Amino acid sequence: MVGNSGCGSFRSSLSRSRREFLRAGGLGLLGLNLPTLLDARARSAPFVPPSSSFGRAKACILLFMWGGPAQQETWDLKPEAPEQVRGEFRPIETNVPGLMISEHFPRLATRADKLAVIRSVHHRDVNHTTATHELLTGRPIPRPGGGPFHEDWPHYGAVLEHLDHFQRRSPLPPYVQFMPVSTDGAPRFVEQSHGQGAGWLGPALNPFSIDHDPSRPDYDVGDFRLPADVGPTRRDAREGLLQLVERQARHLERTPQVDAMAAHYERAHALLTDRRALEAFDLSKEDPRLRDRYGMHAHGQAVLQARRLVEAGVPLVTVFWQNDGITNVSVYWDTHNRNFIDLKDRLMPPADQAFSALLDDLEARGLLDETLVVWTGEFGRTPKVGQSVVGGAGAGRDGRDHWAHCFSTVLAGAGIRGGTVHGASDRWAAYPSRDPVSPADIAATIYHCLGVDPETELVDALGRPVRLCLGSPIGGVLA
Template identity: 65%
Template structure:
């Protein structure tokens, strides 16, 4: 690789050291992304995907699949409102999304048997049940597969995860949940993970704001810096050596690229736009995702943030305070951010080429106060874990708007028709992105595996 490309005189030695993997984004050098293979041929309509992942499992009957005629103990406290689609009603606390329901496809018959947050997350983000064993043996996330197939271009990574950290907040699922990374494809395809709070006034990603100028001393120090990085490489496992040089180059190019840095600069957005998304962690993370997709990143996952609340249910895991929390801190925030995203993608002519997936890893029990084996229990005003039926929402990317696929029974307890598995969802996501769900991949030992065994949900595709 020509030295002139690797060293950019606009980048100070300190930033170059960071680009080598010593501190960039908290990832080790072999963990940073590259896409080494040639890009795969595309067949789907979508060029990119934003996954809005609602940690904890939203209550289906209190959001997208209300049961107004069920007894109170099933129905819950909320009323329903009409939407832009005649005959379709949703929870009263999703008014902006109700107005945009003509852009949404509600899959009301999602189902799987898992009530464990950590392994159910793997199922939704990969289309495969979580294997027994460490996260390194996981099936790969959608984004890791796109990275492996060579999607994306330029300095920006092909796969980004937004996971804001809250100091002294409640415990996060982030560190233990399966299905977030590359798993058996190897750490080189793991996401660039952003822990920074996008709503913070001093939001920065890896300190990408650089100082101009490089004096003779700094130029003379390059050799020592390279020696230091080379020593890191020598300590790596043999399987990671090829990745190390490519990752070092990719990380440095990200630091050195003004266009890449601009994609992370939310101050470039008018304040009115930022406020439409909501000046909170989730809203600004969704806006950041839109900017990254617009800049060419193929897949961004926005994980619902830890809101720092302790001693009550966190995320969408409403074992208690189900109706209070949905009404005050969950539905309004997602309603605002998701609707703003739909508006922006539509206004920019990007919605048809961007698949948006809104989902949690499961739903909640049909009965208020109901506890289930393997769950974590429920208070008098809460709902426990429930995977047997829940709702996933899709938009854009060649998916029909104003559609409802499948249905739950009268208590939102089981699929009434068209049961849809996470494998079917994964097959549909891959198909929309131009990836054959039956693509053969190989684990770290070179063994051939089929990417996904689900069936494409063709009834929702336009």
């Protein structure tokens, strides 16, 4: 999990609210990452009326299918291709004439009028943990092969918070990410992924990360409520110890990690004392029938939680697909083996269910016109079943290897023209044949819909002005 680095000191200028939080002690928050509002200058263009796509979105939900969904089995089927290319799945009609998607997305097929399917996304990185950087930031990884997280280009949420774009003054985190942990200890490669944090903007802007599985009865977002045995008397008894800690802190060097930890405590204390903020994380408030529509599995309930947070005022939520631990052959959407079995039985049904329920739920609440939804992975899969590529991890006879030269991303909601297909792949879904789209273009489209000029300049860690985004908004999908 991306987190604020541990440190042995606290800022000397701790506020009283922060002191109260420290006195509470033992609140189980050290595993969570709470960014804080900084005194950033708003450099983005103001919102314009919703008749335009620019600035129409007040929030964004990013559904990240970590592992690389096969474009040929999801959004870009090739029924006329040779068997080794087209695979086992067949396309079905949608409620948009001429738009066909996979037979294993039946719910989404009836909601295609809300979707913009981009079939020509491409880049060059076939490594999971660095390719994520492309889709979460719009930029290639700064250092080939990885490097430290603090060198990453900042995630969309960190940029929005740095610019104070939404001018928020809420105790809720400015952006949240879900990375549910499998109960059986399945590997969590997703937490090693680049681009999910604030990068060179500094650790104080790292996301609030939730590891708990929201489908479990004991889901409690890290137990960040006050323990029953920590009352005012006990907190007051710790005043002397706190003063000692503060005196020690005055002699220690102030670092970004210390500032980030202090901000972490400040945000946590604000959450602990705000009933409405706590309720945003309480899925028990939802109608059980609605929870069932999302699916009583980790992904479905994380997507429902994302809707609750957006409705409560959180501007950006990322939901990473979890490793459910059902099979040790193909994990996440990384189907080197069992491609058709796992897509049909384990991956596509819950994705179809949760995405469809989210669209319906947002629309019913009047939120779809002001919420941008993005469905993507970090890349796609090889054109041929059983084909291995240089830099990939190989493919079994029933699997597909990594492929970044062409894959699909789907947009919906605020600022997006539904019922559209942008770009096209060649006859093997191997390379774009029309209107190629880069991750930078997707980033520019996201920023555009959220009301941020992609040409906005940031100041990097070396004090140099850098353009926020090198791509252009995708006009073909904009309302």
